[in-house]
Amino acid sequence: MKIEVLGTGCKNCNALEAATYEALQQLGLEVPIDKVTDYGEIVAYGVMSTPALAIDGEVKTTGRVPSVRELTDLLAETSA
């Protein structure tokens, strides 16, 4: 599984990274989180509001920091 946090280092991007990390821990998954910070790259994903979360190259959420519970659901869905 490949997890990417798309964002240029704003406060919410860090919050998303932290929440994703926590969700991964709850699931007992050890997957590194990649940060995509290049504007061109982010926009190429079709994302215009950061932060965004992409799992296996597919954008799952944009423009908000989902709750840890929502993230656990998303991650469990994909890793299953």
Place this chain on the structure above:
Amino acid sequence: MSVFLPEPGTRRSSVNLWGLVVAVGFAWVVGYLLNGRFWDFVVFDLLGLDQGSRLGEAIHFFVYDTTKILLLLSGIIFIVTVLRSFVTIERTRALLGGRREGLGNVAAAGLGVVTPFCSCSAVPAFIGFVAAGVPLGITLSFLIASPMVNEVAVILILGMFGWKVAVLYVVFGLLVAIVAGYVLGRLRLERWVEPFVFETKLRGDVIEPSTDMPWEDRLAFGWQEVKTNVRKIWPYLLVGIALGAAIHGWAPEDLFADWAGAGNPLAVPIAVLVGIPLYSSAAGVIPLVQALADKGVALGTVLAFMMAVVALSLPEMILLRRVLKPKLLATFVGVVGGGILTVGYLFNAVI
């Protein structure tokens, strides 16, 4: 503060949920209506302070205003967030793609107000819009309107100066965004946009996030936004209102009236020039705005200052520099600043 609404993802019967919404809404209205009388009772009867005494008035002003603004803030942020969960920036871009200038600028300014948008996304949004074929001027109308006419600014103005000033602020804010975007579009400045913007290729499908959320998630989202915002804003709010209360009770009425009243034509440009480099959210400017207006600075001057602070800021310029060449950036600041200046004079003339 306890959580009234479930975290997104939990399921509750929808009857329960709507019952809760109605109950909280009712409590809100009752709280708002009784706010004045409740604090009258506490400050003047329970604490025994004299109505009309400086201390009594200042304390009453402080507790009454804090309650009022917190209620307004929570209520409106909740409603706005829930409504906004139906709008996404991707949808907005689709609506604006291929629009002609003029009406397109009007649409962009309007959508700038209703689209959920954080200024930290200004650059990806700019690239995304331009790369998808939204004209430059229309994109800029969107980027100007979004921070200037935001719900927190409007609520605070509503709370401080009443609904007439709030309506005028919204109308003039939109006008600045429309006209400035139109003018910038007509100047044909595409050559001053960093070339990589036009070279960005959008791959894959455009994502349409969160448009099929169930209602309970939308409501939970609204509640969370209220919590985050109130948590972020309350220190500024307390300082602002405390300052306002102190000034309300003690400072002389015409402290600033001589040099920044309606009679001094230089006051507006100075306010705009001072406001541009300052960076603050709408909430952070309150202490200043409240204090200035109370002590005789003309309202148009104060609002021009506020617009300059929220719409143009040094950090935002540094961000935008990644996509705009310095000449375009300077033109952008000049045109928007000119618009705000005009609004300041108009406001002073109207009110």
